Amino acid sequence: MSKPIFIEALNIAYSLMRARFWNLHWWPADDSFEVCVGAILTQKTHWKNVEKAIRALKKAGCMNPASMHKVNESDLATWIRSVGYFNVKARHLKAFVHVLIEEFNGGVAAMLEGETAVARERLLNIKGIGPETADCMLLYAGGRNSFIVNAYTGQIFLRHGWSPDAVSSNDLKSICETHISLNKPQDLLDYWQHYYTQLVVIDKTSFRPRIPNCIKSPLVTLLPAV
DNA sequence: TGCCAGGCCGGGT
């Protein structure tokens, strides 16, 4: 298992991000089912476009497990058109609600219960749900302690020298889950929820990863670049 | 105008 160069930075970074983005909350949704739907819709997609689709689903009376299970896939696709990849995403939404209804009686909480690793594996077995989507569902809809690693996380960690290059997403996830910690475990959920949100927001506002050695992150103005 | 968003799947080496 590879290790980060500068483990302390992971928790120090939180203080810096928190100071900058004070109490940034996520995930924007009315209930846990909507979190899951949003997680699938936002794959490689601007959240603005997801908002449109969510409004359309609500207008169609489809933003609940039972209705979404009943409607046909092509109707679903027309309502979520604005997110792009609407045909595949309609199929993935149907796959998700199928399991949700058939195995858990439509209960999102029930689906995300139990051993975290087991619940996560259950999600990953559904076509259209990969690591990031599963962890978003667990962390934001299920209130489970599953740290979310996405492309941004790796880029930002690499840029600051917090992880060696070529660290896999799985390794990065365990590194974070081991070292991004608190003395009070009961606050860990909130901590990890903020952490992911802030990393995404930082990257959206300040940095495009395709320029190598780019030093523009707001964190770098506070922490020396490695 | 062209580039790219809060990924994931399937098929090919």
Add this chain to the structure above:
DNA sequence: ACCCGGCATGGC
């Protein structure tokens, strides 16, 4: 175990 094309609209 990686690598890559496909999926597709909308905003800047």
